[in-house]
Amino acid sequence: MKVYRYIIMVGILFLAGACDEDILDETPLDFLSPENSFTTPEDIEAALFLNYDNIRNFYDGKYFTTGHLHSATDLAMSSRGTAIPLLEDYTIDLNPTSFFVANYWNAMYSIIFNTNVILGRLDGIDYDSEDERTRHKAEASFFRGYAYRCLVNLYGGVPIVLDEISSPKRDFVRDTKEATVAQAISDLEFAAENLPNVSEIPSQDEGRLVNAAALHTLAELYITSGDLDKSIAAASAVIDDPNISLMTTRFGNRATDDGDPYWDLFQRNNQNRASGNTEGIYVIQTETNVPGGSTVENFTAGLSYERNYGPLYFVLKDPDGEDIFLGPTTQAGGRPVGFIRPTPYFTHTIWGNGNFDVDVRNHERNIQRDWMVDNPGSAYFGQNISDLPQSWFDGLSAQDTLRDFFPNVTKITTKNDHPADAILDATTGELSPLAGKTHTDWYLMRVAETYLLRAEAYLAQGNTGLAAADINMLRNRAGAIPVAEGDVDIDYILDERLRELNWEEQRRMTLSRLNLLFERTVMANPTAGPTIQPFNNLFPIPFREIETNTETVLEQNPGYN
Template identity: 45%
Template sequence: MKRKNIILCILVGLLSASCNESEFLKEVPEDFMSSDNSYITTADFDMAVNGLYYSIRKEFYGVDENTPFDYIYGTDLVFDGEPGTSNRHGNMVAAYNPTGNIPKAHWDYLYKLISDANVIIGRVAATDFSEEEKTLYVAKSLFFRGMAYRTLAYLYGGVPLVLEEISTPKTDFVRATKEETLRQALDDVKFAAENLPDITAVKDGEVSSPAAYHLLSELYLALGMDQEAVNAASEVIDNPAFGLMKTRFGSRATEIPGDVYWDLFRMNNQNRSAGNTEGVWVIQFETNLPGGGSSTADLKLDGNYMLERHCAPMTRDVKLRVTQPDGTIKDYSPFLWPIGDYTGGRGIGWGISTQYFSNTIWESDFDNDIRNANHNFVRKFAVNNPEFKAEFPDIDTIDVDNPPANLIVGQGSSMTIPGRYLYAYQTKCTTPYNHPSELYLNASIWELKSIAGTTYVDQYMFRLAETYLLRAEAYLNLNDKTKAAADINVVRERAHANPVDPADVDIDYILDERMRELGIEEKRRLTLMRMGKLYDRVMKCNPYYANPETNGDGIGMQEKYNLWPIPYSAIEANTDAVLEQNPGY
């Protein structure tokens, strides 16, 4: 009897212990990563934050070959040298269709960034980290979330605000207004600015308080809060850790031709560890390192930033057509291709500089502004084909602005038609005489392999020169043209350009100065869409897109393109609420 009572007690105990079925059935992963065991230690959260950096690099520099360049194609800066393609912006109707890849790709990647940031913010609250550690992780995450909402607001207007981790399906999103979206971005970035460490306390490439204040200044401008924009920009400009580079520096400082502007874009020169006090936030690329984002083994590898491939011309198809004594016609090639010199590496000439970018904006300082020197903005291409030199010893260069009358480019067309084979381009897109050694087919003549085309340089996301131009814009909005001109002239003085008179400062002048200083490094679409000036500037500065006859399927630039459409895939999936489309789509 005693034995039966003991067994009964054991059974009762087991039954009472197992009555909580949810706990009993809960799986506890012990040998694989899951959402339940991935956010425990600081190492876990550091890895998650690294994922945010990875997402930013993918969005702006390497989702695939084309996506990063959506920020410059279709603007006043460059036009597409391959007309009609919907992969880029040669056919605007196809490019900006709600079912097209361009609006969908950026929407998806930016919301992925928001989702990952929300997970970190929500999960860190449950840890036993110190309050200081928790605040730092939140500040980093809010910086990236704020940057994502800022970008979404510029591209699409008001969008759904998702501020917490979503763990179950949700199909009832509604759009906030554009102002609400920008204010959310501002709140996020303001917290980051007030809680991130100074740039002197972070590694190269890490976000810092000055990076957040730079972005905050831009957001204040977008919201019409101009004095606040001045104050935020001043937090960066007045920081003693920063200063425009004014003397030659870095890995190739003794080379001629060259200058301090040229030095800014040479390999390994972008970070503070190289003595550069101008980079506010620099996106890091490590070549041939797993996770480094840059490879010499495969041109099309996701992550490779192919600025060289897109923005340098494809000089291979430039010919000098000469009638021989017997009446036959022979074509001579002045250039070898691809060659890692100042003819553009392995460029293929998709991102063709507009005449406004390559010529008009330089007219007042064409010869003295170092940013327009031939080693920074190539117009005179040195002949590099020995056979051509032997045949035509008096022709040393081919001048884009004054080509030989018998020069043909591409399929027999003359230089009177802008084409992808020869045009002025910025050398910041490439690394002349400094490609990775693995890419040389014949290093003695700088001949490159066909898999070249990536730009093997860390990239400025924010640079101090731009901070000055943001503050100048805020001063202009405050009707203080004297201070606006003073900030612009800090940038122009470094470039040896003539100072601008305060009376000549207007928003178009600032946009022109941004072109001169930032060029193809700027995410130009974001600037123009922030100001609501994309349509106006393209119609003024980019005849290719302004002319319906040359824009893809016959329909050129339209005012509705000041905003992209909400992707149809997002609207279709949102079955329990209406996700309103932007006007005109």
């Protein structure tokens, strides 16, 4: 035993004398780590692409991801009740252990942590071009600022983390809402100053960040911080950019079809500038059957708005009990399965005051309300559903009207233009059982929303005339009745956002940002309205984050303790 003790003591003394920092600072050679994964500009580029992918996954149109940004608001409601885990009853579905509460938190902090590694290691890498280094910094800064913007809108003040975390940390402390907004602004101001103009992006880089995306986001954040002049200036910098403008004439794929410029915005291959589109600011990219894009064979990969947000129309029966449809077809609107549906407030109320039949955003080609019976075995073959006997409508069940038969916003699908791989029978247009993807790129930001943000800032300053002028830029494009200056208030702007953006908007974030989620949901959502409470304006902090933060208290939002 004495010998072993002697050997151990010698070993300890040797190690004590060998505690030189250079020796202990090991660089892994046989596995990937931050030390050997970020050594070239190409490595930084790959890490940035992960952030682009994270944003795409965050807004991928699935009911269990994007769906909770829409459902249980004034825009949308669950169409399957308790059959799926979708937020509908606030008293039951929203609590600190709700899976989507943790998912959104984790998604945004994944972007933040990845960005912190990029920013922490970027200056130690040799670049041939300092312009490229600066652009990488600007892209990374945008993503971190955007992530904090999402977090503050959903949760309020959150822990601000600006450095790479390389060891377990259990003492996170929440920063204030004001500090979180200020951090987002700081990151995005750097991005706005250093990202390229949209005119400088080559066609092969469509979808990469431009300074207008940072300015657009700043226009929103400055409203939150109360810097209204800065908000107007940021929005104006986007609106006045000669390379960015509303699309007011026909363009792109299917420009010769019956349609309108608003409809053109959402047709296949029309979202990027190569199509002539000058309206997009940040367009989420996806390609069909391309690695990393969307696949027909796997309905969990890619954008899935068609599948999740459209009605399950093809199960409807005619008055005689026969199938109304041959099946899901490209001409009828794809292969949706009806997880989320719009509220009656969106599909009917907001189109009142003489606008229902004149606003092209409510035209049948943009919001489909009728279908043709295409099953030759039905006695009603060739007729529109709207022409069926009133007794058929009277006999529709709650499931029929909630899940199977409701107005369908057609921007989520590609009617008469699905990829060949998605079509089972080219003669009838019937789609594959695994179809349901949205086979277009998707707008995260377009200048139409920038006008509405500037209108919101003008309204907050009391300048309803300029607010009305900005709103009417969209209404004139849509052929709608212009809004009068005296009719502009925040509810009108929120209604206009529904008319213009609907599924493009992260509606929950908008309403939470304005502290109007409770009021608007009570007013407009017949299922969630009776259950929501004022404190539900914010999500709770995820239970796991609080429980594992053992070295200090991570405060919960009021109402969820």
